[in-house]
Amino acid sequence: MEPKKRTEISTLGQFGLIDLLTREFPVQQASTLKGIGDDAAVITPPAGEEVLCTTDSFYEGVDFDLTYYPLKHLGYKVVTAGVSDLLAMNARPSQITVSLGVSAKLPVEALQDLYAGIAFACKELEIDLVGGDTRASMTGLVITVTVLGHAPQKEIVYRSGARLHDLICITGNLGAAYMGLHLLEREKRVLADVKNPEPQFKGYEYLLEKYLKPRPRMDIIEVLAEEKIVPTAMIDITDGLASDLMQICKSSKCGARIYLDRIPIAQQTTALSEEMHLDPVVAALNGGEDYELLFTVPLALQEQVMRLGLVDVIGHITAESTGAYLVTPDGQEIKLKAQGFPEEA
């Protein structure tokens, strides 16, 4: 492989670096009055709509491993993660800021790759990069993403609105990102001492895609709007189905029953789980980083929701006193457990 060109960050200076990285970000949103280049961004939300704001950070060595995470994909993923939080409020993302902490070990070209991924996601989602800063970090790469968006007040969906007998719905499938991570970690271990490593990913491309380059479910928010469905509660799957459903239960003061045989799991997730002697249901419940949307709707909308063809109904909301349980096909009830504080790697 031809060695890539390596430009040291110090040769550009802080302002030169920011100018270079943010060159490919045209303003796409009418609501962006002032983007990059001043002390703050200035935004005009659509008249009568509320402004939503969310922040997420990603740490090298904790949230990603640069030995196998392509920087362009990482740029795409951090946008997905931020945008996904806004979608989970049933809101439209419109602006983003990105703060980078970079160690001198990364050349300018690496940061350009990262920003190429951010630019690709911004273009696809029609959102504007409107600010951020780039600082020296003592150690690894740190990326903080803030996403701004807007929504009419009556369409905003909180975690707290789930009601007794509401249906629990999930988009896509679960556990694939987690198995993609396991696959990458396995190949890293196996190939640690190999000179020209050739990792074996054949048959598991979907898992890698779900882990390395997940797409936020903007399509779902658009379909729900077209169908005039406003969920009663919603959250995106970042910590795993169990933990995220328990957030809805806690906020909505309710219980839940979800059915094991209704949890959508992709064929590749099941195949790799079997190969690695893991339980695919555990991957689905506790894996996280799926960026799928978990939401509740009134029972009366069952037919309409199922007709969408984009959503699985996996259970229903129960009284708070009954707790949150997974029901197996033989009728056994297993108490759901939330994930703890992420362990340090």
Place this chain on the structure above:
Amino acid sequence: MEPKKRTEISTLGQFGLIDLLTREFPVQQASTLKGIGDDAAVITPPAGEEVLCTTDSFYEGVDFDLTYYPLKHLGYKVVTAGVSDLLAMNARPSQITVSLGVSAKLPVEALQDLYAGIAFACKELEIDLVGGDTRASMTGLVITVTVLGHAPQKEIVYRSGARLHDLICITGNLGAAYMGLHLLEREKRVLADVKNPEPQFKGYEYLLEKYLKPRPRMDIIEVLAEEKIVPTAMIDITDGLASDLMQICKSSKCGARIYLDRIPIAQQTTALSEEMHLDPVVAALNGGEDYELLFTVPLALQEQVMRLGLVDVIGHITAESTGAYLVTPDGQEIKLKAQGFPEEA
């Protein structure tokens, strides 16, 4: 000294930790519809006003040294830094999010100190903490602050509005924070091997205060509003007078002359500079982190601005082709230079 109680972060879990840290943050702003506790915060800006947003990150070992930086002060300072960016747009801050990357070496009590400082600043400035996340970091403490605010469109001040012959104004005094940092670094070196260190700060308390607990100049924004003065351009002093003035010159496509003998420098700054054989003017020009406001107004407002008693007029805007220079009392012109990318410590 009695050893403080030490609770490991792992004993609380991620959600327990966030609950504990954010307990003391009552909602103060009518514009905060939803603060902490969902996927995103929801904000209603005042009708007809624009929304402003800015993000800043702070890295242990680069931006602060925990061997001498009290965490409570650090919490206060990160709020100041974020709010100061919004004030520099002539806007009112209203909400803040705080993202923390914490290493396991810090106990819960340390994070509580940090949040006590954040809470103190929020109360003083009447802004709401509306979100953020707390994650494991592989190494040092990382703090990212996003500040939201609002302003009527015609009152927003950009860096780009300075015009020929405008007056260059500065609040407070410059270089004090930089000398405060030097003092702390000196005592750290001197006392590195001393068992019960007793640092010598007598006579320099103001410098420590300016470095460790700077206050954002909200008072200036309020006075300018009362006086119906809208600056033509504004920036806050974070990188030093030279670098920040050059930002205005670059954005406004103009030059500048500032006069050495008009640069406000506190008596303690001069005294410590002399003691340490440093030039106080260099501290003022390149020190940074003063969080004072640098702004320009039309020449016609000279009397009104000077009557405020809060501002020094230090120079004027010139044609772009003439460059940006510091003029010494004997008429010599010294070209201003911007700071480079912060070196890694």
